Structures are given as structure tokens and as C-alpha cells.
Amino acid sequence: MTSHVIRRHLLRGLTAATATALLAGSLAACGGDSEAATTAGSAAAGTVTVGRLSNGAAREAILKVSEVKSLSAEVPAAIRKRGTLLVGVGALPSGFPPLAYVGGDQKTLTGAEPDLGRLVAAVLGLKPEVRNSTWENMFVGLDSGKSDVLFSNVTDTEERKRKYEFASYRQDNLAFEVPKNDTWTFDGDYRTLAGKTVAVSSGTNQERILLEWKKKLRSEGRKLTVKYYQDHNSTYLALSSGKIDTYFGPNPGIAYHVTQTAKTPQATRTAGTFSGAGATLQGLIAATTKKDSGLAKPVADAINHLIKNGQYAQWLKAWNLSNEAVTTSQINPPGLPLDNS
Template sequence: MPTHLSLRGLTRRGLIRGVTAATAVTTLATGLAACGGDSEAAAKTGSAGTVTVGQLSNGAAKETALKVSEVKSINAELPASVRKSGKLVIGIGALPAGTAPLNYVGSDQKTLTGSEPDFGRLVAAVLGLKPEIKNFTWENLFVGIDSGKVDVAFSNVTDTEERKKKYDFASYRKDNLAFEVLKKSTWNFDGDYENLAGLTVSVGSGTNQEKILLEWKAKLAKEGKKLTVKYFPDQNATNLALGSGRIDAFFGPNPGVAYRARQTARTPNPTRGAGTFSGAGASLQGLIAATAKKGSGLAKPLADAINHLIENGQYAKWLAAYNLANEAVPTSRVNPPGLPLDNS
């Protein structure tokens, strides 16, 4: 999980949209909390060779059926124990309440859905394995990997140099922060902190994005320019402030911004993403990665399966279904440079 995006922090800061879908989210949270931390909640793969992403997503995704076939040459790369088992045990750290659009209980109040478990199912299909989804708290997700209960985590885990001491990674998504503005706003972040001058921006307290924003504020102050930073108790209050014009923008994790843009599309105050910034800072593009036990032999076949999905178009369609196309990577890499030790 990114250092700026713990599941518990997401829940506390309200990145599950609460203004337009409060009732539905309460239902989802209740359903997920009732789901045992080690229980399987895997959606059924459709007809042979088809994986449907966005099922039961309660509006977080556009349901999309994708044709995915086993690649026997990649299956042959798997460790013998995994290949013989015929299944890929996928860990998700979504307890107690989950986070749309990443991982949460769907509209049937039992099936774990979201971009992360769906991508795990796509990768399993390429590997010719049956996906078995196990849901944990964030901390117990890593215990599951360590103990062998989990083959791989697809749970918005950031590649960091600290985590590389114990885990191998296969990257599959950019780890981005984003600015959220009203759709009618003409402002966009161009990658340079200078164009934040004169704005009022909200951010979550104690987050990595707050650290970045306050650094920009200090730089602007030295230049005699002003950036006002405001804090609100939860995401609902932030949404109201944005809708009423009390703030110009919100700065937070890109998946949450993308989710709210979809959820608010037909409301009086629709929002949009107004530019992204790497969660690892200006010098390194942060990456989200499939996470396996170090030395397990899974990282290469996982990366090869992801690259197969990229090359054949299913990857782009999966991201588009969840409004996350701006987090696409050109290729999956095994253990790429991660968030440095002094910031991880």
C-alpha cells in the first residue's frame, strides 16, 4: 500500500464517496465487515476464457467482459507447487470497510469487487489458474504472504525499497496523487508547483500528499506567493467545500479522485481530475505492484502475465472500466526502483 494511502486512512478520510451514494456505501461497508478475514469472496469467471470486470461495482466501474486465454508458456514458468495446485491465492487487504474503486464488497453484499481483485482475476486467467480471493486486514495481508496462505497480493501495494527486503514485485499501475476540481473549473496542474499560487487547496492531515503540498507552500512563500491549505474532518466535508467554492481543489490519491469524478457526473456539482503527481515525488514515478514472498519464483511469471494483458489490450480496458487510464504503465517490471528507504 502506498505510504500516502493506507486502507484505514482511506476509510477515515472518506475516500469512499459519501455525498451521492451514502446509503449504498454504508451497505457495502457493513457487508465487507461481515466477511471473514480469511474467507473466499471470488467472483465467478464467466464463460470459458472470459473475465468480467466491474461486476456488482455499484457504479464504480463500467461492467466489461474481457476475453483472456491461458498462455501455457507463462504457466510453465510458475513454481511447481503453484502450477500443480491449479489455483492462484490472491490476497486483498480490504477489511474492515474497503475502498472504492480499489476493493470493497459489491452490490450483492458478499462478493469482493474493485479494480484490484478484478486485475488479480485477469492475471490468474493468463496463468491458467483458478483465482481464489482471500480478504484480510492490511496488516494481516502481509502475514498471509509471509506464512504462505497467500501467493500474491493485488491490493494497491506500493513498491518500496524497504519492502523489497521481504517481497518481490511485479509492477502494474502508477502510484499517483491527483488534484480534484469542479468540472467547470478551468484550472489544471501542469506539474509545476508555481501554478498553485493564489489557490486554496484541501488535503488530508498526516498524509504523504500533505507533506508534498506543504513543501510547495513553503517554496511559494519564499517567492512572495500564497498557497492556502485547508483541512476538513472527512471527505464528505471536503466535497461540500469544493462544491460551494470554499476551496479551489482537493489533493489526494488518484483512485479516489477518479471514483468521485464518476460518481458525481450527474450531480449539480460534477468534479474531474485536474492533473497528477507521483506519490514518490518529483524524482521517481511511484509504482503499484503485485507482491509475492521474496524468492518465491512468482515475480517473473506475474510480470509476464501482466505484460501479456498489456500487449493484448485487456489491461487498457480494465483501467478504463475503473476510470484509471491515467495510471497505465507501458510495461510490468520485476522489482523496479521503489520508494527510497528515507521516504518509505
């Protein structure tokens, strides 16, 4: 599943008021520019506050992060001399909660992605400088040296490997969302969906997968009903009223909605996940660096350090994304094949 598709459909989950507020905050932060630096957002030297200014999307946690000298020594000399890690994020114009969006102060970029960039920078003994731009300009910024590494929900694909190197840090998952009191669970087998009515967004990777399952079930003499709605508000109204059994969409967006509705009569839960790359390959989200920049290895090593000491798990838990955890950060792992990139 390509990340720009995920980003587009995460945005559909916002109410008009939230989208307007986030857009206003984005423009206030950057004066309408498509390439703008955003403050680092650390609480103090040696700490990184994850979930800061999240507007309720995360449980704030202050993590004490120390430089690991053996890992900072791996950082390319020019970056080490500069003392800053330029982290690229493509969240303009209106962000994509819970991954990257303008926080409660209407100027600071918050979200799971910039938070991980800040954690990695701390391990490498560097000051993080997060640069927010549009999705397209994010890659232009990496190519031109305006950023060193991207933390922006970029899917590892074989096509992108022709130009970039990756250090994986999250599973690229889709998810099923149901009312909180519904006991149904998706166990990875499409047959679990027999007799269900499922909402999905048109033109997405998840729609393609769902329609393939529908075709298989039909050949087995069983039925799967697929429903489409104009926006996420309509989808969730259908879910709460029982017109559909479940919604199938990007896991981060569903995790965000679960968090937002947790204390309401419309509370929901995640009923299972499925790889965005399909049944035969676990899709991966990865930090992205220029090919042969020498930065992919220290970034991967820093992520693995965070995994080993438990701070990676704390970061995911803060953003309700624990179901996308990886056991290790891999450099250039198998990605979506060229015919599905």
C-alpha cells in the first residue's frame, strides 16, 4: 500500500472542523510555504516527550534518551559536524493524524512519525530539526539535501529502492474496525468475512484486497457485501447504527478513531489487521535516506537500540500503534514488488 494513498484516506477521517483547524495551524506554522522547519519539541536535554500536543490522540510520555557513542560514531561526518538531523515529513497542508499533524499549540508538528525522528536523533547525539512539507516536496527536499532522512509513513517498495535506502520501523497494516461491544475478530482468513457487510473507501488498496476476497467467497457460494460512503463521518454513522458490520481501512487512521471515540457511546475497537502488501508479504514502513548516503545503517541501529531498551514500545503505545510493532529494524528489507509499488 503506497503511503500517499494512506495519507489521503486518513484525512477523510477528519471532521470538517478538525481539518480546518489543522490546516490553519499548518499555514500559521509555515506562512503557507511548502518547505518549513518545525520546532524540535523536546522537553529538555536528554529527554523526548512523545505524544506532546496531540489533542488527545496520544498518551504523553517523557522518555529519557541518551546518546549512544558507538552509534553516533556511525553517522556521516558532515552530519555529525553539523550536529543536527534534518528530518523530513510530508504533512502539509492539513496533516494525517495520528502520524503527523499540527499540535494543540497550532504551530508544532506532532505525531508518531516526527516523534520517532526525535528519538532517533537523540540516540545519535544530534539535535532534531523537523521539516514539514507537502508529500511531493518531501522527496525533493531529501534529494536536494534539505533533509537527511524521512520519517513520514513511507512504504518500503522495490521501485523506491532504485533511488533510496530504507530502515524499517513499523508494519504497514490495514485494519478492521467494529463497535467496541462487537465480539467479531478477523483472524487473517478471508472466510471470516462470509456473511458480513463491510465498508471501504473507493480506489484504495484495501478496496482491491476486499474485492478479491469477495470474488473468492462468491466462488465458494458465500456472500460478502461491500458498501461505499461519501466520507468517514457517513461510514461511522453506518457502523454505529448497524448498517455495516465493520469498516476496512488503514490501521493508523483506525487507531486514531478508536482513541478519539474511546469515551463516547460510539466507542470502537480494532478487530484485526492485515498486511497492506497482501497475504504473502508483510508491508513495512521505513525511514528513508538517499542511496549511499551512509545514514541508513546508523538510523536502523538507533531504532534497534530503542527496541532493545523498550522505548520503541513506549513510543508505539503512546500513539495506540502497538499492533504495528516490528521486532527489528532492517536495512532495505523486501518491499512491495515492482508490479505493485
